[in-house]
Amino acid sequence: MKNSTLTRRTFTTAALCGAAVLGVPIVRAQAKLEKTKIALAVGGKGAFYYLPLTISEQLGYFRNEGLDVEISDFAGGARSLQALVGGSADVVAGAYEHTINMQSKNQFIQSIVLMGRAPQIAFGVSPKAVPNYKGVADLRGKKIGVTAPGSSTNMVANLVLSRAGIKANDVSYVGVGTSAGALTALRSGQIDAMSNVDPVMTMLEQKGDVKIISDTRTLKGTHEVFGGPMPAACLYTHAEFVQKNPNTCQALANAIVHGLKWLQTAGPSDIIKTVPESYLLGDRALYLASFNKVREAIALDGMLPEEGAKTALRALASFEPSVKADKIELSKTYTNEFGRRAKEKFKA
Template identity: 55%
Template sequence: MQLSRRDMLKLVGAGGAALALPGMVNAQSSEKKEVTIAVGGQALIYYLPLSIAALRGFFDDEGLDVNIVDFAGGSRALQAVVGGSADVVSGAFEHTINLQSKGQFYRAFVQQGQAPAIVLAVSKRTMPNYQTPADLKGKKIGVTAPGSSTNMMVSFFLEQHGLKPSDVSFIGVGAGAGAITAMRTGQIDAIANLDPVIGTLLKDDVIEIISDTRTLAETQKVFGGNMPSACLYTSQRFIDANPATTQALANAIVRADKWIQASSLDDIVKTVPESYLLNDVALYKQCLEANRPALSPDGMVAADGPETALNALAAFTPNFDRSKIDIQKIFTNEFAIKANEKYPNA
């Protein structure tokens, strides 16, 4: 006897469909062929697996017609999926927690990054004699935006070293040319940012790195555990209605994750658009090499990752009620597991 998908949902329950169905979807075709993915800053190395999956035809191989819409930032991408103009977001893992705290159930289903890739550095111009984190007291620290992940990373770093966030001044400088200019001209004393901003400032010998979450070791030191970063996430409703489509998306991203880890810097450079290269191929390669440890090797969320992210948000966000969060509903590894079975050596 063959069961219809509606019968399956009745048997497993709508809430558990996302977890029960991935094992069945390999034999199914995708329910939704055309998928719109919203992303905030596609050219960032943080989102490289998304670009590789599109450029290498991995989405096409899964029978998907994917349209990637690039927004100015992650919050805009999130608004697109909540508002219904996009199906899936390529964004930061912690967004799923923030959304659930507001009664909106979204779930990460495949990882692109396994570390935040945020770097904290001091200015060689205004802090040439920096010795310890205590020297940051009273200083101006540039972050992408107040309340952002970069702001959160600095706050954790300060508290680990006996300082309070109120001991410094946080200045929003963005994640582009404005951030570079602010550091070069001495408008800020330290900066928490990502590549290519950090890579550019390093190349120009403007900064000294004091904490680097492009590595797993430093990420675990700062956050107290593994801190997942870029992922694909979507509403639980989308996953329940489109399990085969969700699986196909996960397959393509896992394949891209593995391709990046196995490929040379030259191969990656040849694959991405020229606009990604910052008019400086050597600099882009330098940034790639520095960020490769932060990129996911297999699309899987580390066992302690969701708890680490929840702890970070609860500590950083005023009046955050962690009792509202069901941590098992903010992510699933079921699709990534199936993707790794399909592409064990991709």
């Protein structure tokens, strides 16, 4: 018994030394987490955009990884980014393009695991507010609802408008959130059009409250809008946090990929049983209709495609003067190391 124990120890030591010589990151089976209590910020947690986060939370996957994650929900992604920059959040569940935007301001944040492989954002016009709508140019001078100014919904609206020659300052952006407040804002005439996520947009669409003019809720629609794959929701944090807390980042990625794996085979009834009742916005059937519409937009394995990062940079640079494509180092905006290990662990 003693000899076998020594043999195991000798083998383990030799393996670790070999890994060190090769420069391969060492991942121990029960690696000690540098930080177990995590403050996580998200903008609009009840949206399908962040469904993998909710699933991993509700099913206890963060706890399984030894993490105590406290989630703060903000009105939109720009607000959750502010929480990270201000120091009140360790990690953000938010849009990947924020990593590019922030690098253009000399602040380095990095995606550690991907949750969405399409933005799931639809842009619609209110037939009541703009009854004679003929094209995007008709939105000049109008009020456009977004989850929060500066969020990914704002980015998609900017992209769509810019292609019709409309600049961001040619319209008024109004933050309306991602739930009941967004429905009310459009139906009451506070805004003329809206760029938002599901289930809100499907609910408005099915009731005839919006006419969809741009749609990234499917992979096909995303390709039509962006010209390529467009990564969406991810977990991101300061590059310095990643360097100092690799085991914690691995645990976060593991929890998310575990959730993604569960979602691959989950049926509508499984989703209904798992998410909080408030997510349904009072209409279970429409919630499920929304889920079916965006299902393929959910990431499969946590990995962010290199081509997707290039698409995001191209899109941002097309309408954001501060983003210079030749000045951005895309390799510093994301890492697939944690996603790769999580994918192997859960066979995602």
